[in-house]
Amino acid sequence: MPPSLEHLPPVRTVPAEQVRDALAGTPTVVVLDDDPTGTQPVRDLPVLTRWSPDDVAWALAQGTPAFFVLTNTRSLDPDAAAARDREVVRTCLDVAHREGVALVFASRSDSTLRGHFPLETDVIAAEVGTPHTVVLAPAFPDAGRVTVDGVHHLRDGDRLTPVAESEFARDATFGYRSSRLADWVAEKSGGATPAAAVAEVRLEDLRAGPVEIPDADVVVLDAVVEDDLRAAVLALLAAERHGARFVYRVGPTFVRARVGQPEHPPLADAELADAVGRGHGLVVVGSHVGRTTRQLEHLAGRRELDTVEVDVPAVLDGTADLDATAAAVATSLEGRTTVLSTSRTLVTGRDEAESLDIARRVSAALTTVTARVVTDRPPAYVLAKGGITSSDVATDALRADRAWVRGSLLPGIVSLWTPTSGPPLVVFAGNVGDDGALADVVDRLEEAACA
Known part of the structure; x- marks a missing residue:
């Protein structure tokens, strides 16, 4: 016990x-x-x-x-x-x-x-x-x-x-x-x-x-x-x-x-407003844990947003049209917060190595779409949900070679990076926060971006 x-x-x-x-x-x-x-x-x-x-x-x-x-x-x-x-x-x-x-x-x-x-x-x-x-x-x-x-x-x-x-x-x-x-x-x-x-x-x-x-x-x-x-x-x-x-x-x-840092309060509204751009943000979701799925449901229930899905089976069989997906996301960002998500049915392999390969291929598709959107229509911020997704977005989509960790958006969790160039990145692990945490973070970001 x-x-x-x-x-x-x-x-x-x-x-x-x-x-x-x-x-x-x-x-x-x-x-x-x-x-x-x-x-x-x-x-x-x-x-x-x-x-x-x-x-x-x-x-x-x-x-x-x-x-x-x-x-x-x-x-x-x-x-x-x-x-x-x-x-x-x-x-x-x-x-x-x-x-x-x-x-x-x-x-x-x-x-x-x-x-x-x-x-x-x-x-x-x-x-x-x-x-x-x-x-x-x-x-x-x-x-x-x-x-x-x-x-x-x-x-x-x-x-x-x-x-x-x-x-x-x-x-x-x-x-x-x-x-x-x-x-x-x-x-x-x-x-x-x-x-x-x-x-x-x-x-x-x-x-x-x-x-x-x-x-x-x-x-x-x-x-x-x-x-x-x-x-x-x-x-x-x-x-x-x-x-x-x-x-x-x-x-x-x-x-x-x-490193001798105390527990920090979340970033103040003024700090957040200084860090993000203007307009609407892009939320990129690769995590498949149950907590992330529930958080997405709460986000959709709280605010009007568009969701564009990357079809995982199509990615794996080579038929996914990532150009069309990127165009849909860029158009959506003109008017509202947009979620770029994988289809929610988890696809796994026959063993650990194959499952890891599937995760990498799916994350690469999300990253490709994100990179094209950031080039064509830079969002006010990019929020990446899930560890592998956050890494691929930082390194391949945003090319954030050097950055500063500025602080968190919730107590002790969900960090904001300001790269030395490019849009700010919010790193949101798949396995943290309650069911309303993603909606809470997006509310704060959108309020700052639209101030």
Whole structure:
């Protein structure tokens, strides 16, 4: 039975300022983000969608405690994901050596445990070249993902559901059976890292006072609120100062805690009005999780909009007319908010590799249409719903090689990027927010764009 939140030890307050004070002289954190949604809780950090030496040098020159590199590896097969991570890490290390900057690497992935693990942390550790402990901290309290007694849960009010009992554990590509993270590590590593090699830092330790990080192959961090993560960060920074070396595999909130940022309120209306263009926005939807479908239904029920669908079976058999789809979207944007969506029936393959290939082909079709629309009739903003969709829109449709994460549109979720050129991009994960969240965000954006 899931634990009761009522019987947890009291929270130990750890201010963000305390973490910021502890960051003096520490390495810059390079966050390899396997889709763009890792930026949701932070603000005013650079993000790269390309990683040439010049791009990395630009990010380092901003003087921030961290920057993101969008690798989009969750959309790739294991070999391609490993090759991309290797290329990014090598480029970052080369530029940092030239600039005299020390780095530490975080592999940011899904708070519902979908992604290439332990592949990505293995690649990072091999490239850095010294023995490392993997710190596993998938908690994302802003979105209701919490870890208690080493078990990862989805939180809905005071109710906790072990994550292996959720729809996310049935993912066609990255499914799993274990909610206890030590068992999940053993499962995903094929037994190479047994559960006995995984240490757990429990809430009672984090909340009692200063803790020491155990010496283990993998260390799991409990967290229900962000103070728990900041308490862990202080212990990790102390361990690093004494020679410990870590590779982080984390959810979005850990990054905010690691760089000493507090929980931010959503962007103010005036900030939003300054960031978006004028007219109407384009909402691009690739995610097929049930939550996204419900959010689309609420959006359609709240405001008048046009929906243009990309027919997935036609994309897969090569008969889709993407030019006609793009023309329909461009015409629609002249008068109202427009949703560009895949047909809602999920098409999967016979195995993980085929399912991933289908997802890539469908996302490529959405991206092609979006790119043509942005060229012919730039919208006031582009909102991308779903991780792979957001990445492909950022990199291929908008060519947003360098951007700034400006902040969120809902508390701790849904981030606004302002690329150094092109329209603003709103990154909206498929698996966050309540049923009305998409409609709430679009209301705010349309009000700002039509002000």
